Amino acid sequence: xxxxxxxxxxxxxxxxxxxxxxxxxxxxxxxxxxxxxxxxxxxxxxxxxxxxxxxxxxxxxxxxxxxxxxxxxxxxxxxxxxxxxxxxxxxxxxxxxxxxxxxxxxxxxxxxxxxxxxxxxxxxxxxxxxxxxxxxxxxxxxxxxxxxxxxxxxxxxxxxxxxxxxxxxxxxxxxxxxxxxxxxxxxxxxxxxxxxxxxxxxxxxxxxxxxxxxxxxxxxxxxxxxxxxxxxxxxxxxxxxxxxxxxxxxxxxxxxxxxxxxxxxxxxxxxxxxxxxxxxxxxxxx
Amino acid sequence: xxxxxxxxxxxxxxxxxxxxxxxxxxxxxxxxxxxxxxxxxxxxxxxxxxxxxxxxxxxxxxxxxxxxxxxxxxxxxxxxxxxxxxxxxxxxxxxxxxxxxxxxxxxxxxxxxxxxxxxxxxxxxxxxxxxxxxxxxxxxxxxxxxxxxxxxxxxxxxxxxxxxxxxxxxxxxxxxxxxxxxxxxxxxxxxxxxxxxxxxxxxxxxxxxxxxxxxxxxxxxxxxxxxxxxxxxxxxxxxxxxxxxxxxxxxxxxxxxxxxxxxxxxxxxxxxxxxxxxxxxxxxxxxxxxxxxxxxxxxxxxxxxxxxxxxxxxxxxxxxxxxxxxxxxxxxxxxxxxxxxxxxxxxxxxxxxxxxxxx
Ligand SMILES: Nc1ncnc2c1ncn2[C@@H]1O[C@H](COP(=O)(O)OP(=O)(O)OP(=O)(O)O)[C@@H](O)[C@H]1O
Ligand SMILES: [Mg+2]
Numbered sequence: 001x002x003x004x005x006x007x008x009x010x011x012x013x014x015x016x017x018x019x020x021x022x023x024x025x026x027x028x029x030x031x032x033x034x035x036x037x038x039x040x041x042x043x044x045x046x047x048x049x050x051x052x053x054x055x056x057x058x059x060x061x062x063x064x065x066x067x068x069x070x071x072x073x074x075x076x077x078x079x080x081x082x083x084x085x086x087x088x089x090x091x092x093x094x095x096x097x098x099x100x101x102x103x104x105x106x107x108x109x110x111x112x113x114x115x116x117x118x119x120x121x122x123x124x125x126x127x128x129x130x131x132x133x134x135x136x137x138x139x140x141x142x143x144x145x146x147x148x149x150x151x152x153x154x155x156x157x158x159x160x161x162x163x164x165x166x167x168x169x170x171x172x173x174x175x176x177x178x179x180x181x182x183x184x185x186x187x188x189x190x191x192x193x194x195x196x197x198x199x200x201x202x203x204x205x206x207x208x209x210x211x212x213x214x215x216x217x218x219x220x221x222x223x224x225x226x227x228x229x230x231x232x233x234x235x236x237x238x239x240x241x242x243x244x245x246x247x248x249x250x251x252x253x254x255x256x257x258x259x260x261x262x263x264x265x266x267x268x269x270x271x272x273x274x275x276x277x278x279x280x281x282x283x284x285x286x
Numbered sequence: 287x288x289x290x291x292x293x294x295x296x297x298x299x300x301x302x303x304x305x306x307x308x309x310x311x312x313x314x315x316x317x318x319x320x321x322x323x324x325x326x327x328x329x330x331x332x333x334x335x336x337x338x339x340x341x342x343x344x345x346x347x348x349x350x351x352x353x354x355x356x357x358x359x360x361x362x363x364x365x366x367x368x369x370x371x372x373x374x375x376x377x378x379x380x381x382x383x384x385x386x387x388x389x390x391x392x393x394x395x396x397x398x399x400x401x402x403x404x405x406x407x408x409x410x411x412x413x414x415x416x417x418x419x420x421x422x423x424x425x426x427x428x429x430x431x432x433x434x435x436x437x438x439x440x441x442x443x444x445x446x447x448x449x450x451x452x453x454x455x456x457x458x459x460x461x462x463x464x465x466x467x468x469x470x471x472x473x474x475x476x477x478x479x480x481x482x483x484x485x486x487x488x489x490x491x492x493x494x495x496x497x498x499x500x501x502x503x504x505x506x507x508x509x510x511x512x513x514x515x516x517x518x519x520x521x522x523x524x525x526x527x528x529x530x531x532x533x534x535x536x537x538x539x540x541x542x543x544x545x546x547x548x549x550x551x552x553x554x555x556x557x558x559x560x561x562x563x564x565x566x567x568x569x570x571x572x573x574x575x576x577x578x579x580x581x582x583x584x585x586x587x588x589x590x591x592x593x594x595x596x597x598x599x600x601x602x603x604x605x606x607x608x609x610x611x612x613x614x615x616x617x618x619x620x621x622x623x624x625x626x627x628x629x630x631x632x633x634x635x636x637x638x639x640x641x642x643x644x645x
Pocket of ligand 1: 304324326327328329331391478
């Protein structure tokens with residue numbers, strides 16, 4: 001028996017080696033680096049240096065505020081939207097279901113740069129289709145890139161467009177796993193379709209909804225592509241800078257790896273904390 | 287309570303017709319069982335009565351009122367599903383009361399109905415449990431309880447016992463019988479198990495491929511089947527079918543000679559027109575209708591393959607000289623030691639080549 005296990009581990013060795021070098025070690029290493037002063041060579045051990053700076057850094061708090069704001073508004077809106085999409089996709093009246101399912105999923109596989117470029121074009125001040133549409137229904141143009149509030153809204157719209165369909169597909173899979181006869185029983189019980197949704201679908205879907213929420217929270221905590229490419233590195237004037245961008249700026253522009261590591265650990269810590277609160281709030285009653 | 291009347295009811299899925307013009311009259315308080323092999327349209331028929339499937343043709347009336355366009359909830363029926371279809375996230379108590387709570391039924395009345403159902407089914411101790419923590423039989427009771435709570439005029443059961451083990455199935459069968467007596471409601475019950483049909487039903491509807499083959503009381507179907515399908519479906523082990531041909535007529539009826547057995551002849555009284563001599567027919571003999579040699583018609587010698595001893599009775603699995611398989615029922619004491627045995631036919635049924643009964 002022991003021999004057989006040993007053989008299995010030998011087969012796993014290449015994977016475990018790579019996993020240790022490129023996955024475990026960076027996690028440990030960046031934790032250690034976060035306790036070092038890295039602005040001047042040679043790096044030296046100074047536990048309070050980065051963490052102390054973090055607590056008083058307005059740029060960090062700005063990025064934290066932006067990230068949490070996006071999280072609090074965008075995630076619930078997106079999940080609600082995904083739920084609506086899933087209900088529509090699940091409707092027996094829908095024709096060409098496969099096509100819609102593909103269309104909703106497609107944004108995830110579109111290249112990030114291409115998608116960002118298209119969003120920049122669509123929302124451009126003078127030529128963008130969005131402003132043209134606003135104009136045509138009598139609303140004023142919006143300068144999406146030079147004002148903080150529209151810029152934040154733009155980020156949220158973009159992220160929602162990209163991920164709502166993905167979440168809808170997951171929710172749809174969950175819905176389809178609820179047996180039809182449960183709904184038939186409810187129909188015979190004279191329970192309306194709307195009540196069936198709130199008293200049967202939603203409660204039975206709770207684990208799936210929590211799963212989507214946790215994925216989205218983790219994703220949003222690391223938000224980088226959209227503020228980097230669409231609002232040009234967190235513009236205007238840091239108005240859409242997220243923790244992900246701050247990390248990038250510190251680590252790869254200023255080459256201040258100690259501080260970047262501290263930011264990274266803060267992001268991970270926050271994601272874990274929020275997720276735990278979320279799981280605790282939605283736990284199964286005993 | 288109510289009658290259920292099906293008039294020329296048909297069901298098509300696209301161009302594919304699965305129920306062809308069914309006519310069934312179910313009396314008030316009657317227990318009717320739809321029985322037939324898998325895919326014959328039993329569930330479809332039941333779901334049309336419930337209103338869960340549209341009706342493609344014909345008319346369904348419950349309590350004398352045509353319900354073709356009446357919502358399922360307004361038909362006065364309750365249905366018990368094969369998979370139980372319990373609400374997994376609700377306790378037993380919530381499962382039973384859900385429908386009433388959602389429709390604003392007065393609280394006291396809901397409580398009364400739920401308690402009564404729980405008492406009838408003896409599930410009062412389980413009220414706080416979730417379905418996941420119940421055994422199959424208990425789940426089945428809850429599913430039936432949910433139907434009772436609705437106080438319907440007609441109960442519909444779709445193979446409610448097929449997920450239970452053999453012992454529990456017998457026990458639940460008795461309980462459903464008791465329930466029928468206690469509630470006096472009309473019940474329509476779907477199964478593919480002929481034993482369930484025989485033991486539960488006031489009347490049985492035998493279905494095959496969307497056609498009604500015969501409707502009748504259990505013993506009527508057993509004693510007087512209309513065709514070879516019903517004859518083979520009702521009774522266990524099933525009726526033996528032996529190839530034969532007509533040789534002529536005598537004073538008592540038509541004379542039939544079993545294939546490959548020149549001396550084995552059966553005489554069948556026949557009121558209808560007898561087929562031409564020489565035409566091929568099929569003789570049906572139930573395992574319990576074989577006697578010892580000389581006791582009836584057509585002594586024939588068969589080769590025994592296997593003997594099954596069930597205690598009081600035994601079954602001999604044998605082959606005729608012509609190669610037809612037959613099952614013979616015998617008292618355990620009268621099982622021969624030899625590998626060949628001569629039996630006679632005490633009672634038989636005659637079918638034409640298409641399988642229709644000749645009588
Ligand atoms: N929604 C549907 N679309 C197309 N064909 C269907 C549909 N539902 C049932 N059928 C067909 O109708 C026929 C009868 O089905 P039904 O479920 O009534 O059979 P059943 O007698 O209940 O069989 P079982 O004993 O296996 O439950 C089958 O041939 C089945 O394939
Ligand atoms: Mg069925």
